[in-house]
Amino acid sequence: xxxxxxxxxxxxxxxxxxxxxECFNRCTYCNFRSEPxxxxxxxxxxxxxxxxxxxxxxxxxxxxLSGEVHPHSSRRQAWFQRIYDLCDLALAMxxxxxxxxxPLSLAEMEKLKDVNVSxxxxxxxxxxxxxxxxxxxxxxxLPEVRMQQLEWAGELQIPFTTGLLLGIGETVDDCWExxxxxxxxxxxxxxxxxxxxxxxxxxxxxxxxxxxFDPHQLPAVIAKAREILPADITIQIPPNLVKDAGxxxxxxxxxxxxxxxxxxxxxxxxxxxxVQEEALREILQPAGWELVxxxxxxxxxxxxxxxxxxxxxxxxxxxxxxxxxxxLGKGECRDVL
Ligand code: SF4
Numbered sequence: 001x002x003x004x005x006x007x008x009x010x011x012x013x014x015x016x017x018x019x020x021x022e023c024f025n026r027c028t029y030c031n032f033r034s035e036p037x038x039x040x041x042x043x044x045x046x047x048x049x050x051x052x053x054x055x056x057x058x059x060x061x062x063x064x065l066s067g068e069v070h071p072h073s074s075r076r077q078a079w080f081q082r083i084y085d086l087c088d089l090a091l092a093m094x095x096x097x098x099x100x101x102x103p104l105s106l107a108e109m110e111k112l113k114d115v116n117v118s119x120x121x122x123x124x125x126x127x128x129x130x131x132x133x134x135x136x137x138x139x140x141x142l143p144e145v146r147m148q149q150l151e152w153a154g155e156l157q158i159p160f161t162t163g164l165l166l167g168i169g170e171t172v173d174d175c176w177e178x179x180x181x182x183x184x185x186x187x188x189x190x191x192x193x194x195x196x197x198x199x200x201x202x203x204x205x206x207x208x209x210x211x212x213f214d215p216h217q218l219p220a221v222i223a224k225a226r227e228i229l230p231a232d233i234t235i236q237i238p239p240n241l242v243k244d245a246g247x248x249x250x251x252x253x254x255x256x257x258x259x260x261x262x263x264x265x266x267x268x269x270x271x272x273x274x275v276q277e278e279a280l281r282e283i284l285q286p287a288g289w290e291l292v293x294x295x296x297x298x299x300x301x302x303x304x305x306x307x308x309x310x311x312x313x314x315x316x317x318x319x320x321x322x323x324x325x326x327x328l329g330k331g332e333c334r335d336v337l
Contacts, residue, residue, distance in 0.1 A: 009252060009284060010234070010294040011277070014061035014261030015054055017047055017090070019083050019101070023067030025138035029168055029210075031203030032268055033067050041079070047086050051093045060316055061098055061296040062090040063261055064116075065268070068102035068140055080108055087115035096312055098161070098296040103145050106152050113158050117297040117309050118193065120161035121149050126181055127174040134168050134208055147181060154189025159301035163196025163236070166221065167213030175221065179228040186230055193298045194258055195229060196236045197221060203271040215247045219254035226255035232300070234258045240272040245283045252289060261296075 021032060021039035051062070064086055069079040087097040099112055100120040112119065124130075126143040135141035153160040164178055179195070186192040199213035218237070225235055236258040242248045262274050275283075281291050295316050297305065302313055 007288055008290045008292045009257055009259060010292050011259040011280070012061045012261045012296050013057075013059050013277075013293050014063050014263045014296070015050070015059050016063045016065050016261070016263055016265065016267045017042060017050065017086060018267055019064065019066040019086055020069075020079070021067050022069070023102075024070040024073075025068060025102075025140045027138045027141065028134045028136075028208035029165075029200060029202075029206045031205040031270060036069070039067065041082055042086065044082075044085055044089055047089055048093070051090060051095065054095070055093065058293070059263070060096050060293070061261055062087075062095040063263075063296075064090070064097055064099040064101065066099075066101040071103075071105065080104075080111075084111060084115060087112065091115055091308060091312060094312065094315075096296050096309075096316065100161075102140050103149050106156075109149075109152055109158065110156055113156055114306075115309075116158070117295070117305060117313055118159040118161060118301070119153065121146060122163045122165060122196065122198070123147070123150065123178055123182060124163075124165040125168065125170040125174055126178045127170055129174075130169055147185070150182070150185045150192070151189075154185060154191045157189075157304045158191065159193050159297050159304060160191050161194045161196065161236075162192060163194075163198055165198050165200060166218075167200035167210065168208070169210070176224065176228060179225050182233075183229050186233060190232070191301075192233050193301065194234045194236045195225065196238070196260065197225060197256070198238055199241050201241045201269055201272055203269060215242055215244065218242060218247065219250040222251055222254035222256050234298070236260045238266070238269070239275045239280060240266055241269060248283060249287050249289075252284075252287075258294075259291075 020041045021034040022036045023033035024036055064083055066083055069076050083101055090097045096117045097115060098118050099116050123146050128143060182195055201212050222235055235256045237251050237256045239248055239259045242251055266272055266274050284291050297313060305313060
């Protein structure tokens with residue numbers, strides 16, 4: 001991809017808004033979820049207060065990351081509407097929303113497309129053996145349900161981020177199979193912008209009793225992923241889960257080129273604080289890597305966006321703080337890809 005020089009590594013200056021932590025799935029490695037009904041939903045007023053504070057900071061992306069209300073629940077429609085309204089609010093306040101809220105119906109996905117510059121869902125691993133272990137009580141983790149999401153995103157022309165969770169009981173061949181499935185769906189629709197390779201990193205809340213994915217194996221997985229995936233898909237790794245600077249650099253040498261959203265908190269891995277921009281630069285620059293901010297939508301997808309989304313992206317690409325005008329100059333996100 002001619003997005004950046006071969007010595008550039010991108011990241012997205014981001015803030016995560018969680019509409020709710022409640023989730024009807026119970027993945028045993030989860031450090032995010034609350035029981036259904038036990039996590040108050042974020043109000044629009046609370047979100048607006050947060051977003052107002054962010055307008056004076058260098059933040060482009062609002063990641064709307066939600067636990068899931070069951071598709072057949074009487075609360076599903078209200079849950080979906082809250083997510084839609086939060087995206088709409090973020091967009092109106094000049095940010096670029098990216099939603100990851102688990103599997104959606106085709107109609108839900110189509111509606112969210114109007115208020116998101118891109119969307120995401122981790123494929124994790126496609127092997128059905130995990131349905132007997134970590135996903136025994138997680139209906140949303142049915143492999144065919146998740147593949148369907150990638151298909152629908154392609155049909156709807158939604159720029160999409162997906163990825164693998166490594167070290168949850170899969171074999172090496174399972175990983176290659178999952179990467180091949182991503183590659184195949186991308187060859188049909190050309191809509192996958194990034195694939196995240198996320199090493200399992202145990203946290204305080206999970207019940208899954210397994211060691212972390214060995215970071216020493218990550219460069220080899222990245223190198224193989226680079227062989228399997230088409231060249232226009234960027235490989236992303238979360239730097240807070242690759243703690244050793246030497247191994248982070250090894251991951252870049254193996255082909256990773258993006259460090260994902262960097263913000264105050266990693267909501268999925270709350271025990272692993274994000275490494276902030278300056279600390280990352282101190283690791284990367286001596287090794288000859290340039291850290292470059294990017295938007296949550298890659299440039300090759302700009303013409304898939306309509307109306308307000310296209311305008312918002314155009315403003316960010318021109319290095320302007322979208323709004324309000326009184327903040328121009330304070331919240332600039334310069335040299336944004
Ligand atoms: S990993 Fe996601 S789907 Fe699984 S329980 Fe946690 S929030 Fe729910």
